[in-house]
Amino acid sequence: MKPTVQTLLDRDELGLRLLTSPLARDGAALAAPVVWAHSSDLADPTPFLDAGHVLLTTGTQFDGDEAGGDAAGFARAYVQRLGDRGVAALGFGTEVIRDGTPTALVEACAELGLPLFEVPYRVPFIAIAKLVADLLAEDAYARQAWALSAQRAISRAALRPDGLSATLGELSQRLDTWVGLVDATGALDREAPIGGLAQPALGEVVGEARSMLRRGQRAGRTLLAGDSVGEAQQVTLQTLGSGGALRGVLAIGDSPELDQAGREVVTSVIALAGLALEQNRNLDRARGHLRTGLLRSLLSGDTALADGVATEMWGPLPSAPVRVAVADAPALAFDRMTELLELRVDERGGRLFFARDEDRVVLVLEAADGEIADELSSEFEVPVGLSDAVGLEAxxxxxxxxxxxxxxxxxxxxxxxxTRGAGQGGAGAARPRVVAFDEISRQGVLAFLARTDARAVAIATLAPLVEHDAASGTSLVETVRTWLEHGGQFDATAQRLGVHRHTIRSRIALAERLLDRDLSGFHARADLWAALLAVQ
Known part of the structure; x- marks a missing residue:
């Protein structure tokens, strides 16, 4: 440990005598770390001091001329400057310039909470400075030895069968704090000790880790978790992996060991954990190629081969009836998507199969297990298509x-x-959603054929009606749509629109002239109906 003011007071060879209360600054003053000892008789030595310094003085600045006749005021201002600078303590060397320590200085230190000790004449200031330097060197050596020992232990732990868990456990033990790993899917993958971080702090840590993963950039930050319940704990979070391909987030609870040496140990763990996760990533890629091959077997009808291999690797294929879900798989999100799906496979004992198919991911899932499609769409903001329930042979x-x-x-x-962009000045984006095939089939074959690539043709087809309605204030498009919906029946259409049937006949005749086509035949009506669907 670094030397403290109390360390100096405890050294008998120095014979230092404390002149102020040991309870100064709520009793923490004597435990403050000392980073150096410096001597000066300047009236204002603070430009040459740093926080944690012990200042040694013989008191030349406290003679009558320097004090200007106001010894108490001068002493108080002097001590105030030292306190503001973060000086750990003041040592006064007696019998050099003056006998004893000035009463005004003792009173000012007592009032402002700055530890003041008296240095006997026989002890040179250089002895105190040398002792502080030696103690700091001993502490630095001890911390480096501790770091080396910790790194060796962590390296040995990494060679165990479950090296990643062993590494985190060893780090937790060395730092005497909670350590957790949030995987690329944003779930708490492992922790040491188990249950070492309670709610709501754990939830806040996982939530922040998910935010860091979504940003996709290498980053580190400190979080004050659990602050809302008055039991806040400082937790340090550091992403693992390279930018754009993050593998997880390492979370470390507060620890007095997290000094420079402690951070070096954490850095080595980050490297080992990143390596372990990268190795897992390479293994995942190999498994991914296997999954793609099995998907081709399934689609070709060889379910026996696929089921046999899948059972050995992950568990049996889903039981019929099954659905097939197909989702877009952006390259930057595919690894995270794969890890999430691997986790869901484990949870279901294998009764979920997925594989990559070019820039998509294909899932085979039990018919009642549709929530995984919703989770994919929501978590990764991708569109998903879901088939009807079928047997494995289909x-x-x-x-x-x-x-x-x-x-x-x-x-x-x-x-x-x-639509959102037009209504909001070009701003706004629709959230991807899951579309089930039966939504399309219920609309009929024409609705299925009226795809985006037919929209331009449909707009051109209906343009004469749209332009006439805009110029003349008519409602030809609505009339034609309603007329087709009612099977070309004039009476039913007139009743629906609340006008006379002759008005409907007149509007349809006008539409025929504008479109230059005869709407008495089925083909013309079907083509017009498809155009209406395409622009709907």
Missing amino acids: LALAHEQGLRALERARESGAREAG
Whole structure:
């Protein structure tokens, strides 16, 4: 430990005598670390001092001329400057310039809480300065020895079967504090000791770690967790991995060992943890290639092979009926997405299968397990398409349904974003959502065919009606839509719109002239209905 004021007072060879109360500054003054000892008789030595210094003086500045006749005021101002500078203590050398320590100085130190001790004539100031230097050197050596021992122990722990957990456990023991690892999905992966950080502090730490992961940049910060309940604990958080590919966040509770030596030990743990997670990442990539191969087997109908390999690796395939979910997988988020899905596979005992398919991820899940699709869409802000429930033998069909539903989810998000942008001066973005294939199938084949790439054609087709309505204040588009919805029945359309049937006939005839097409035939009506769906 670094020397303190009390350390100096306890050295018999110095014979220092404390002149102020040991309870100064709420009893903490004598325990303050001393970082150096400096001597000066200047009236204001503070420009040459730093916090933690012990100032030694023979008192030349306290003669009548320097004090200007106001000894008490001079002494108080002098001590106030030292206290403001963070000086740890003041030592007064007696019998050099004057006998004893000035009463005004003793009173000022007592009043302002600055420890004051008397240095006997036989003890040179250089002896005190040398002792402080020696003690600081001993402390530095001890801390380096501690750091070296801790790093060796942590390195040995990293070689154990579960090296990452052993490393965190060793760090926790060496720092005598709680240590946790939040993985790339934002979940608390492991901690030491278990339960060492209680709620709500733990929730705050995990929440902040998730925010750091979402930002995707290497960073470190200190969090005062649990402050709202009056039991705050300082927790240091440091991301693991490179920017854009973060592997997790290391969280370390408050510890008196976190000085320079302690931070060196933490740095070594960050390196080891990052290496371990990177190795896991490489293993995940190998497993990912295997999953992709199994997905191809499933889609080709070879479910026996895929089920056998999956059972050995992760657990059996989901039980029929199953759904196929297809989600966009941005490159920057794919590793985090994979880790989340691996976690969900473990939770389900293997009854969830996923694999990468180009720039998408494909999931095979039990029919009642749809919440994982919602979680993917919400957590990573990606569109997801979900198939109907099928048997394992129909996975190829379900995969095709998932792809079509994903396309509709993308289009829905793009249209909603465009609507929000137009209504908010170009600002605002739609949140991606999950689209189930049955939402499309309920709308019919024409609705499925009226895709984004048909929208431009549809707008051009309906332009004569839209322009006429805008110029003349008519409602041809609404009339045509209602008429088609009622199977071309004039009476039903008139009743629905609240006008005479002859008015409807007149409007439809005008629409035929503007569109230059005969709407009495099925083909023309179906084409117009598809155009209306495409722009809806």
